[in-house]
Amino acid sequence: MTKSSKVNSDPSLPYTWTQTLSEVSVTIKTEKPVRGKDLDIKITQTHLTVKNKTLNTVYIDGDLYKPVNKSDCIWQIELYKTTSQEWWSCVIKGHPEIDVQSIEPENTNLSDLDGDTRGMVEKMMYDQRQKAMGLPTSDEENKQKILENFMSQHPEMDFSNAKFS
16 A cells, blocks of 8 residues: 555544555554454444454544445455545544645556546547657547548548648
């Protein structure tokens, strides 16, 4: 998980957390090492509970800021957001919030994008490279092909003095 540049913490909470646009990672502070079998962890789409059964300690028990894909959540308590284009201001509703405007987003890989968005970004990158080299963009290439097709279908027309912009 590529993290946001800021670890979000509040001294009153027993955990810190970081996030990307698609997931949240929660790190729980404990007094001493804890074994997995000592923990009772319940993750639903809207609620997170983390308890230490041995010490009878509740680390987290509250509604999540936004829903998660619970089948994708793992024991490191990385929460996968249902809306991956939004920063969270807190993990648990009612807990201290952070200023999401201060988060510097990570770079996005093309492979992380859905098909339509990826196609649009690849087209924009191609057009930018073409312009930098003084070559026609994909739209300009398409217009040129249409014109050439029209001209080949109408050899009787003289285009020698035609001006195209």
